[in-house]
Amino acid sequence: MERIGGYLVERRLGEGGMGTVYLARxxxxRAVALKVAKAELAADPVFRERFRSEVEAARAVGGFHTxxxxxxxxxGDxxxxxxxxxxxxxxAARLAAEGTMDEDGLRSLGAALAEALESIHSCGLVHRDLKPGNIIMAVDGPRVLDFGIARAAESTRLTATGTxxxxxxxxxxxxxxxxxxxxAADVFALGAVLVAAAGGSAWxxxxxxxxxxxxxHEPPDLSAVPAGLADLVSACLAKEPADRPTPAELLDRLTEPVPDPARPATPPYPPTLTVSPRPAAPPPAFTPPPP
Incomplete structure (x- = not known):
């Protein structure tokens, strides 16, 4: 078996535009996911700087959501x-194998991703490529992976304007x-992810x-999104970044109790009883004493 960096490679897990991911030991x-950059990209100094940024980003966020x-x-090479x-x-694989999510599943997914984005953004980072293929449905909740094009929000752009x-x-x-x-770009992507998880495609x-x-230029297609989430997803997909909710606002809206339209509003408890006062008894008739 091949060794890379001292890790024993067992099998390939996947491949993308930037490199190949292997299961290694x-x-x-102990099992690790080993991401190896493509040789032709590694020869590019700009790519090397992006790869360095990915490592720094992943280390900054930590492992609770990633x-x-x-x-x-x-x-190295x-x-x-x-x-x-x-x-x-x-x-992406979960949706392909099991089908779309109902409203409760979408709310849970959205809340988990909003919490992850809140953690990522608190480190001064923007992920920039949130999508179903970069989300692992782990036993303890979704994990956001692949910071390959994440960057510090205040850093100098590594790519040319217009790209x-x-x-x-x-x-x-x-x-x-x-x-x-x-x-706000990650919030937009979260909205598109929820549309995809509902069985649709925003664009x-x-x-x-x-x-x-x-x-x-066009409004999103939200026909697959449950009515109870349509307004929220639409807000995520607003054209202007300032019009989108923050991850904290998303968490508030996704975790608030959902009213059941088939059930009447719950009366105050304990109920307030209105008791009519008992009418006063009439005074006894005056009887004059005997002579």
């Missing part, structure tokens, strides 16, 4: 990043236009350019 036998970083080599292995399917990084269909309008982004199907065009 430490010398002590997969904690175990080890990394940001200077190949470039690699080892994180704790989180068993479970991606949200959009991310996944069409989940890109916020400001990303599609190549503008600077804030955490339909088609080419990447077509999806980006519709995200900038």
């Amino acid at each position: 430490t010398r002590g036998g 997969a904690p970083v175990v080890d990394a080599d940001v200077d 190949p470039l690699w990043l080892a994180t704790a292995y989180i068993p479970g399917p991606t949200l 959009a990084f991310g996944t069409p269909g989940f890109l916020a309008p400001e990303q599609a236009l190549g503008h600077d982004v804030t955490g 339909g199907e088609g080419t990447p350019m077509g999806l980006m065009y519709r995200s900038v």
Whole structure:
């Protein structure tokens, strides 16, 4: 078996535009997810800086909502990043195997992702590529993975203006236009993820350019979203970043009790009783004493 950075590679877990992820083992036998960058990309100094940023981002957020970083080599050849292995399917695989989520499932998913984004943004980071393929449905709740294009909110852009990084269909309008982004772009992506989990597609199907065009210029298709969540998802997908809710506001709205329209409003408890006063007895008739 091949060893990379001292880790014994067992099998490939997946492959993306930036590299390949393997299931590997430490010398002590612990499972890790080993992400190895493509050789042609590793030769690019700009990519190396992005890879370094990914490692720093993942370490800053920690492991409660993500997969904690175990080890990394940001200077060697190949470039690699080892994180704790989180068993479970991606949200994309879960939807393909089990179908769409009902309103309760969507609320739970949305709350977990909003909590994760709140943690990510509190570190001064923006994920920039939240999508079903980057969400692991772990036993203890969804984990957000792949900070490959995350960056510090205040850092210098590593990409040229006018270049959009991310996944069409989940890109916020400001990303599609190549503008600077804030955490509001992740909230936009969360809205698109909820549409996908409900069985729809916020911007339909088609080419990447077509999806980006519709995200900038057209209203989203929310026909698959349950009525009880339509307003909230629509707010997430607002064209203007300032019009989108924050992760904290999302948590408030997603975890508040949902009224049951089939059940009448609960009366005050204990009930307030209105007691009419008993009418006073008439005074006894006056009887004069005998003579």
